[in-house]
Amino acid sequence: MKKKKIQINLETDFNSKNMNDYLKTSLNNNFHVKIANNDFENINTNLNHVIKNRDFIFIITHLEKTFIQYSIFHKNGEININKLNKEIKIFSSKIINLAKNNKQVYFFQWPLDVNDDYMGNLNFKKGNKSWLINYLNLKITENLSSETNLHLIDVNFLLLKNKLPLSIYDEKTKFLTNNSYSLDMINFLSKHINFLINDHYNLKKIKLIILDLDNTLWGGEAGEKRANELEIGPNSIKGVIFQQFQQRLKLLKKYGIILAICSKNYEKNALSVFKKNENMILKIKDFASIKINWDDKNINIAEILKELNLRSENTLFIDDSKYEQGIVKKNIKNIQLFDFPQNLLELNYKFNKLKNLNKNFISNTDLKRHQLYKTESKREYSKRSFQNPNEWIKSLNIKIKIERIKDFSRAEEMFSRTNQFNTSHNKYSILELKKINKDKSYKIFQVSLNDKFGNYGIISLAILKITNKEVVIRDLLQSCRVFKRYVEDVLFFFLKKKIIKNKDCYILINRNKKNIYVQHLLEESSNFKKINKLKFKLLSTIENNMLKKLNIVLLVT
Numbered sequence: 001m002k003k004k005k006i007q008i009n010l011e012t013d014f015n016s017k018n019m020n021d022y023l024k025t026s027l028n029n030n031f032h033v034k035i036a037n038n039d040f041e042n043i044n045t046n047l048n049h050v051i052k053n054r055d056f057i058f059i060i061t062h063l064e065k066t067f068i069q070y071s072i073f074h075k076n077g078e079i080n081i082n083k084l085n086k087e088i089k090i091f092s093s094k095i096i097n098l099a100k101n102n103k104q105v106y107f108f109q110w111p112l113d114v115n116d117d118y119m120g121n122l123n124f125k126k127g128n129k130s131w132l133i134n135y136l137n138l139k140i141t142e143n144l145s146s147e148t149n150l151h152l153i154d155v156n157f158l159l160l161k162n163k164l165p166l167s168i169y170d171e172k173t174k175f176l177t178n179n180s181y182s183l184d185m186i187n188f189l190s191k192h193i194n195f196l197i198n199d200h201y202n203l204k205k206i207k208l209i210i211l212d213l214d215n216t217l218w219g220g221e222a223g224e225k226r227a228n229e230l231e232i233g234p235n236s237i238k239g240v241i242f243q244q245f246q247q248r249l250k251l252l253k254k255y256g257i258i259l260a261i262c263s264k265n266y267e268k269n270a271l272s273v274f275k276k277n278e279n280m281i282l283k284i285k286d287f288a289s290i291k292i293n294w295d296d297k298n299i300n301i302a303e304i305l306k307e308l309n310l311r312s313e314n315t316l317f318i319d320d321s322k323y324e325q326g327i328v329k330k331n332i333k334n335i336q337l338f339d340f341p342q343n344l345l346e347l348n349y350k351f352n353k354l355k356n357l358n359k360n361f362i363s364n365t366d367l368k369r370h371q372l373y374k375t376e377s378k379r380e381y382s383k384r385s386f387q388n389p390n391e392w393i394k395s396l397n398i399k400i401k402i403e404r405i406k407d408f409s410r411a412e413e414m415f416s417r418t419n420q421f422n423t424s425h426n427k428y429s430i431l432e433l434k435k436i437n438k439d440k441s442y443k444i445f446q447v448s449l450n451d452k453f454g455n456y457g458i459i460s461l462a463i464l465k466i467t468n469k470e471v472v473i474r475d476l477l478q479s480c481r482v483f484k485r486y487v488e489d490v491l492f493f494f495l496k497k498k499i500i501k502n503k504d505c506y507i508l509i510n511r512n513k514k515n516i517y518v519q520h521l522l523e524e525s526s527n528f529k530k531i532n533k534l535k536f537k538l539l540s541t542i543e544n545n546m547l548k549k550l551n552i553v554l555l556v557t
Helices: 017-027 043-048 068-076 081-101 120-124 129-144 155-161 171-177 183-202 237-254 267-276 297-308 322-331 344-352 364-383 389-395 408-417 430-438 487-500 513-524 544-549
Strands: 004-012 031-039 056-060 104-108 150-153 208-211 258-264 289-293 315-318 399-404 442-451 454-466 470-478 504-508 528-532 535-538 553-556
Touching (some): 004 043, 004 183, 017 031, 017 183, 043 081, 056 183, 068 081, 081 150, 081 430, 104 183, 120 129, 155 183, 208 237, 208 297, 237 258, 258 297, 258 364, 297 315, 364 408, 364 454, 408 430, 408 442, 408 470, 430 442, 442 487, 513 528
Parallel strands (some): 104 150, 208 258, 208 315, 258 289, 399 553
Antiparallel strands (some): 399 442, 442 454, 528 535
16 A cells, blocks of 8 residues: 655654654654654744645644743743733744644643642642643633644643553753653653544544434333333433433534434334423434334445435444344444443443544534535435436526635535545645645636525535646545536536637546545546546536536536
8 A cells, every 4th residue: 555645843842853753663654754853942933934734743842941921930930921921922823824834733732740739739829830831721722723723732631531640741851951841751742643643544533423212312212101201311310311412412413413313113102202302402303314113224324324425434323232233233334333331321431432523623514514414315305206317406406606716614624524526535725725726727616506405515626737738637526415416517517618628638536445436437427538547538528408408507607
């Protein structure tokens, strides 16, 4: 397998050679790594330099070397908050500038000095050391939280989470090397950086959670008890646990995780719980797809995935029954299973530890995602009334808008998330997309779609390299929600009329296991000629009269 090239910057105010050496060795199996160390006594000197286009930047500093006011406090115990706030603002702006010019930036917050107990409890009161460290971390967090590619790492939390009894600071290294962090601490941070990099590329994030009902969302079986007799709510410990579990699920749904139901039950009995039990946090409207019947769960899950056009590897199935988990695992390849605890007291604790649900920011699309998929279910349901797929397309009253890129944030998100219809699998940051867009030999187009059911928003992107003789489509991606709606055909029609004209046009493809769909599309389409395994030539496009027959309107701005 071809190794991915990555560029890393370590921005520190101490000698980071040990960290550098460890990362080169640990990452070598999966990546071609290039690491730059910028080790200055004053981190602000580092950040004054222009650093661009790095895949990862990791910032680790000492407070006394970062802020003059903290250094003064360190010497005489006095602090001027107004001057410190100005320093914090300037320092934050430098970090934000790094985030705007590089792909991923990780800022390590400052840990408490647990070895310094000189003033006892006074340390935690306003104006004293531990209070001041917490204050600085809080102010920095407030300033940096809006950056989508900027990750804040709470070192105190990491140490507690990993139950590591190591010493954070070391007086020996402080005086010998002017680095207060202990060697154990440096080794720990090095290992965590290695984890963060691998996690960034390999973590299969959960987009869909499919839930059982009985003894999963509530205690008891809907067919054996009345809706208001089931254990959900404050009347029992089980009820409180299930209610808190639903609260967590409701929050995930708000932040863009899709919820679905797959339950062996009588539909009437199950739905009555949502309608009649006042302690239910989740409502029927919170689910994008509902399968309540006596069919095998793997069959229902396969239908849900097809209906929502999502991949099994990005799906989490939650069921209290080990038997049902086993059947689903056997029949649904790559689906993720939640290890439902035998002791219900551990339910929310185990669920909270799922790293595949981690998010660094919430996009506008995330906030709309549930409604988008809910509307998609309605579309799929309407499809059942038509035997001819084109008649169904005609009934949708599709309007497709094509324009030069405007929404760089959405484009970055699509390049990060789109797999099945993605010809390149390049991951572009906002910075990189803006840089490409400024190049006169390139054009980036965004495509949006709406129909009688609602507005999809931006669902496709294309990056074109244009020369005097030819046009090369270097990147083409499309949301799985609009497969088989003629979106790519309309895009090629537009490009042929407005951009390609009499030039030759080629599309490049980076083949992998994730984009089989678009591989087949190019292989089987009569509109393309295969030049080689990685290159196709556009021969023809859909005709205008066909668009009229399909009732598809092209809007160009």
